[in-house]
Amino acid sequence: MAVSESAIPVRDEVVPEQPSREPATLVASNVSAWFGDRKVLESVGLEMPARTVTALIGPSGCGKSTFIRILNRMHELVPGASLAGSVTLNGIDIYGDELPPTETRLRIGMVFQKPNPFPAMTIAENVLAGLKLSGIKVRDRDALVEECLTKAGLWNEVKDRLKASGGSLSGGQQQRLVIARALAVRPQVLLMDEPCSALDPTSTRRIEETISELQEEVTIVIVTHNMQQAARVSQQCAFFLAAENEPGRIVEAGPTEQIFEAPRDSRTADYVHGRFG
Amino acid sequence: MTVVDVRDHDAPTVATGAPAVVERIRPRALRPLDVGLFAGSVVAGGALAWLVFFRLTPMGGGLGFVLGWWVASLFVYRTVVHRHLGRQAATDRVMAVVVGSAAVGLFVPLVLILFFVLQKGITALNWGFFTETLEFTGPLSPADEGGALHAIVGTLQQVGIAVVCSVPLGIMTAVYLNEVRGRLRRPLRAVVEAMSGVPSIVAGLFVYAMIVANSGSIPVIGTVVSWLPFSGRFSGVAAGLALSVLMLPTVTRTAEEMLRLVPGGLREASLALGAPEWRTALRVVLPTARIGLVTAVILGVARAIGETAPLLLTAFGSASLETNPLEEQSSLPLFVYQQIRSPEQAQIDRAWTGALVLILMVLILFSLARFFGARSKVARR
Ligand SMILES: Nc1ncnc2c1ncn2[C@@H]1O[C@H](COP(=O)(O)OP(=O)(O)O)[C@@H](O)[C@H]1O
Numbered sequence: 001m002a003v004s005e006s007a008i009p010v011r012d013e014v015v016p017e018q019p020s021r022e023p024a025t026l027v028a029s030n031v032s033a034w035f036g037d038r039k040v041l042e043s044v045g046l047e048m049p050a051r052t053v054t055a056l057i058g059p060s061g062c063g064k065s066t067f068i069r070i071l072n073r074m075h076e077l078v079p080g081a082s083l084a085g086s087v088t089l090n091g092i093d094i095y096g097d098e099l100p101p102t103e104t105r106l107r108i109g110m111v112f113q114k115p116n117p118f119p120a121m122t123i124a125e126n127v128l129a130g131l132k133l134s135g136i137k138v139r140d141r142d143a144l145v146e147e148c149l150t151k152a153g154l155w156n157e158v159k160d161r162l163k164a165s166g167g168s169l170s171g172g173q174q175q176r177l178v179i180a181r182a183l184a185v186r187p188q189v190l191l192m193d194e195p196c197s198a199l200d201p202t203s204t205r206r207i208e209e210t211i212s213e214l215q216e217e218v219t220i221v222i223v224t225h226n227m228q229q230a231a232r233v234s235q236q237c238a239f240f241l242a243a244e245n246e247p248g249r250i251v252e253a254g255p256t257e258q259i260f261e262a263p264r265d266s267r268t269a270d271y272v273h274g275r276f277g
Numbered sequence: 278m279t280v281v282d283v284r285d286h287d288a289p290t291v292a293t294g295a296p297a298v299v300e301r302i303r304p305r306a307l308r309p310l311d312v313g314l315f316a317g318s319v320v321a322g323g324a325l326a327w328l329v330f331f332r333l334t335p336m337g338g339g340l341g342f343v344l345g346w347w348v349a350s351l352f353v354y355r356t357v358v359h360r361h362l363g364r365q366a367a368t369d370r371v372m373a374v375v376v377g378s379a380a381v382g383l384f385v386p387l388v389l390i391l392f393f394v395l396q397k398g399i400t401a402l403n404w405g406f407f408t409e410t411l412e413f414t415g416p417l418s419p420a421d422e423g424g425a426l427h428a429i430v431g432t433l434q435q436v437g438i439a440v441v442c443s444v445p446l447g448i449m450t451a452v453y454l455n456e457v458r459g460r461l462r463r464p465l466r467a468v469v470e471a472m473s474g475v476p477s478i479v480a481g482l483f484v485y486a487m488i489v490a491n492s493g494s495i496p497v498i499g500t501v502v503s504w505l506p507f508s509g510r511f512s513g514v515a516a517g518l519a520l521s522v523l524m525l526p527t528v529t530r531t532a533e534e535m536l537r538l539v540p541g542g543l544r545e546a547s548l549a550l551g552a553p554e555w556r557t558a559l560r561v562v563l564p565t566a567r568i569g570l571v572t573a574v575i576l577g578v579a580r581a582i583g584e585t586a587p588l589l590l591t592a593f594g595s596a597s598l599e600t601n602p603l604e605e606q607s608s609l610p611l612f613v614y615q616q617i618r619s620p621e622q623a624q625i626d627r628a629w630t631g632a633l634v635l636i637l638m639v640l641i642l643f644s645l646a647r648f649f650g651a652r653s654k655v656a657r658r
């Protein structure tokens with residue numbers, strides 16, 4: 001409906017039976033970021049391969065959220081924010097002319113720290129909200145709702161009250177609803193910024209299970225403050241750090257086991273063993 | 278149930294088997310002691326005030342006595358609660374009473390107005406008031422003759438026109454101010470603020486000069502306006518436009534405040550799903566603020582519905598039913614204004630009935646707006 005002339009084929013409908021789009025590799029190179037004149041990220045480079053869960057760890061204020069928001073063009077929505085460097089999705093520059101920002105965000109979904117279902121919509125409408133909001137038609141709504149809620153591990157809890165308000169769920173349920181909503185537009189990448197930090201342990205476990213199940217169909221990048229969580233769900237890990245009054249950088253990135261068991265940098269070792277941050 | 282059965286089997290028939298009647302504790306419930314303390318304080322305060330106002334000093338009754346009673350009661354209440362429950366409880370209770378009396382105090386003038394209008398207006402209120410006009414009613418006709426149908430129709434049409442003009446414009450402006458955040462934001466907000474200070478007679482004069490008295494003499498604008506079917510004469514549409522000038526700033530400002538209450542996280546969530554900004558505003562922000570927007574419309578209507586001055590210059594008034602808003606029309610405020618100026622008691626009675634109907638109409642409109650605004654397909658918690 002919206003951008004049929006675009007160089008990138010835009011799905012004009014999503015059919016639940018249709019296999020989801022291939023997960024894609026996201027590559028950030030030389031990314032720097034500013035809020036006004038203040039530089040908060042300095043030449044960050046990271047490859048987030050398809051079918052991999054990448055965890056971003058580091059003390060607060062070191063630019064993890066800024067970095068993850070650059071990956072789906074949310075950073076630019078903050079007044080005065082700017083950036084340098086490039087981010088590619090399967091080789092396509094997401095800051096180039098080829099992909100409009102809305103299409104980028106459609107392909108690279110995001111889950112925020114605070115669950116944010118739309119209060120004026122029902123549970124089912126929340127799941128379908130992404131499609132409605134980007135003007136995509138669906139053939140079988142009910143099947144899509146069931147599929148996405150099942151993937152997010154919420155179907156059994158809400159199948160009898162799909163018409164209730166999204167706000168009537170508990171925090172953990174809301175966060176899973178938000179994940180279902182993000183999955184309904186069939187993103188290639190799913191970014192999660194501390195998705196569990198406002199949740200109870202049970203909900204956290206459910207979401208971790210969901211992440212593991214989704215790994216084959218969508219590339220996942222997750223920011224977490226919980227070291228055990230990073231170790232449990234991710235295969236790759238990047239440690240961010242900002243020295244005082246300096247922008248954040250990646251100190252070390254690599255396979256999760258290496259970061260946790262044999263880090264090359266002493267600061268990484270200190271952080272993952274809870275000695276600071 | 279099953280639990281009890283199992284227990285009955287195992288346990289001997291002692292107290293444990295029967296479900297015990299537990300006494301529920303409601304720590305916040307009002308106890309007789311609380312009521313007694315309060316009532317006693319009010320009586321004691323009254324006596325004290327009476328002593329001061331009527332015995333010890335020659336101040337006499339009236340408002341001063343009521344105020345004195347209030348202060349004395351508070352004082353007694355504080356002292357007594359302090360004795361029984363301690364300092365913290367005393368402060369707590371006294372604050373509760375102060376805030377509570379403010380709420381009651383707000384209620385008093387409202388109830389008085391309603392009561393007064395009801396009392397005066399009910400005399401000439403009959404079915405004919407809603408079905409007849411003043412077309413065949415002379416100044417000396419009795420109050421139960423004639424009615425305000427023409428005025429009711431006029432008010433509904435004129436306010437309707439004002440709503441149709443100002444609500445979409447006001448909400449769109451609010452979206453511009455709070456969602457689009459364009460360059461013109463500051464000047465626009467200043468204009469809206471200035472507009473809310475426009476006296477209603479000036480709004481009426483403006484429409485009078487631009488439309489009602491338009492002779493095409495103002496270059497360009499005058500010519501363009503003269504093409505309109507309601508140019509160059511008094512009409513209900515002109516009245517609606519004058520009212521919409523008054524409503525617009527109220528609707529815009531309130532709507533903007535309501536949009537500001539929508540959490541930023543919802544906008545981010547929508548944008549992160551790949552929604553364009555206009556769909557985010559239309560499908561996420563506006564529906565979330567829906568009840569607030571209804572309030573904005575209510576406040577706008579409240580601002581406009583009782584206006585009289587601008588209508589004198591635009592609708593002009595009429596004694597007969599005119600359903601075509603392109604013609605001269607009456608309206609309830611005009612009706613009241615024109616009737617109350619008469620020396621005849623019958624007409625004065627009719628004016629009060631007009632005022633009563635106006636109040637009832639506002640009440641009905643507001644209840645309807647609340648009802649439809651609060652209802653939605655999404656079940657509340
Ligand atoms: N909207 C903003 N405006 C100005 N500075 C910001 C804004 N958001 C974040 N910052 C600053 O950018 C730095 C990085 O923040 P953030 O990316 O949120 O860190 P993290 O997610 O790792 O805790 C912090 O120093 C923070 O103060």
Ligand SMILES: [Mg+2]
Nearest residue numbers: 064065066193
């Ligand atoms: Mg953060």
